Amino acid sequence: MTDVLDLQAVTIRRGLTTILDEVSWTVREGERWVVLGRNGAGKTTLLQVASGRMHPTAGTAELLGERLGSVDVFELRPRIGLSSAALADRIPSGETVRDVVLTAAYGVTGRWRETYEELDESRAADLLRAFGVAHLADRYFGTLSEGERKRVQIARSLMTDPELLLLDEPAAGLDLGGREELVAALAELAGDARSPVLVLVTHHVEEIPPNFTHVLLLKDGRVHAAGPVAEVLTSETLSGAFDVELVVDRAGERWTARAER
Numbered sequence: 001m002t003d004v005l006d007l008q009a010v011t012i013r014r015g016l017t018t019i020l021d022e023v024s025w026t027v028r029e030g031e032r033w034v035v036l037g038r039n040g041a042g043k044t045t046l047l048q049v050a051s052g053r054m055h056p057t058a059g060t061a062e063l064l065g066e067r068l069g070s071v072d073v074f075e076l077r078p079r080i081g082l083s084s085a086a087l088a089d090r091i092p093s094g095e096t097v098r099d100v101v102l103t104a105a106y107g108v109t110g111r112w113r114e115t116y117e118e119l120d121e122s123r124a125a126d127l128l129r130a131f132g133v134a135h136l137a138d139r140y141f142g143t144l145s146e147g148e149r150k151r152v153q154i155a156r157s158l159m160t161d162p163e164l165l166l167l168d169e170p171a172a173g174l175d176l177g178g179r180e181e182l183v184a185a186l187a188e189l190a191g192d193a194r195s196p197v198l199v200l201v202t203h204h205v206e207e208i209p210p211n212f213t214h215v216l217l218l219k220d221g222r223v224h225a226a227g228p229v230a231e232v233l234t235s236e237t238l239s240g241a242f243d244v245e246l247v248v249d250r251a252g253e254r255w256t257a258r259a260e261r
C-alpha cells in the first residue's frame with residue numbers, strides 16, 4: 001500500500017531563513033495525525049507542502065503516491081482537502097453557506113456560472129447536516145459566528161471527497177462550547193473508517209479529539225518527536241518541544257497540559 005504522505009528530508013528556505021529543516025514524516029492509510037509545536041515551529045508551512053501548495057527547497061515530498069515536482073498539482077489538489085484561516089479569508093462574505101460548500105466541487109470560491117449536478121447539491125446538503133449547520137444553508141457566510149464558519153469550512157473541505165484532509169487550527173477563536181462541539185465532530189469524523197486520512201494542526205493538547213492516533217511534534221522547523229499519541233504526549237517530550245516544564249495528563253480520551261509549579 002502506498003503511503004498517503006511521504007516526506008523525506010524536506011527543507012524549506014526563504015532567503016536566509018530555514019523554515020523546515022530536513023523533515024521526514026510518513027502518514028499511512030487510516031491514520032489521524034495531530035501536529036503540535038510552538039508559534040513559528042513550521043506547522044502551517046508543513047501543511048503547505050502536504051497540500052501541494054509549496055515545493056521543498058530540498059528533499060522529496062510524495063503526496064498520495066505522487067512526487068511533488070513531477071505531478072500536475074492541479075490534478076492532485078482536489079484529492080487533498082485543506083481548511084485554514086487563510087482560505088476562509090478568501091470566501092466572499094456575500095456567498096451563501098450552501099454555495100460555499102458547493103463551489104468546492106469546482107475548486108473555486110464565489111458562484112458564477114457553473115452548473116451543479118444534483119449529486120453535488122445533495123452531497124453539500126449532507127455535509128452541512130453532518131456538521132450541524134444545515135439550518136444555515138441560506139445565510140451569508142459573512143454573517144456566521146466563528147464556530148459556525150469553522151464547521152462550514154470543514155464541510156467545504158470534504159466536498160471533493162478527498163483522500164487526505166488537512167485542518168489548520170480549526171478550533172482557533174472558538175469559545176469553550178464551540179470548541180467542545182468541534183472536537184466532538186472531529187472525533188466522529190476520525191472514528192469513521194470511510195473518512196479521509198486526517199492531519200490536524202493545533203496549539204493545545206486539550207483540542208486533540210478522541211480517535212486521533214498519532215502526534216508530530218515540531219520544534220524550530222525540525223521533527224522533535226513523532227509516533228502514536230500516548231508515546232509522544234509525555235510531560236518530558238512536550239516540555240522539550242515547548243521549552244517549558246509541562247505536566248501532561250490524560251483524562252479518559254482527552255489530554256491536558258499545564259506548566260509545572
Ligand SMILES: Nc1ncnc2c1ncn2[C@@H]1O[C@H](COP(=O)(O)OP(=O)(O)OP(=O)(O)O)[C@@H](O)[C@H]1O
Nearest residue numbers: 014015017019037038039040041042043044045046
Ligand atoms: N516567506 C517567508 N520568509 C521568511 N520567513 C518565513 C516565511 N514564511 C514563514 N516564515 C517564518 O517561518 C516560520 C514558520 O512559520 P509557520 O507559519 O509555518 O509556523 P507555525 O508553526 O504555523 O506558527 P504559528 O503557530 O504561529 O501559526 C516563522 O518563523 C515564520 O515567520
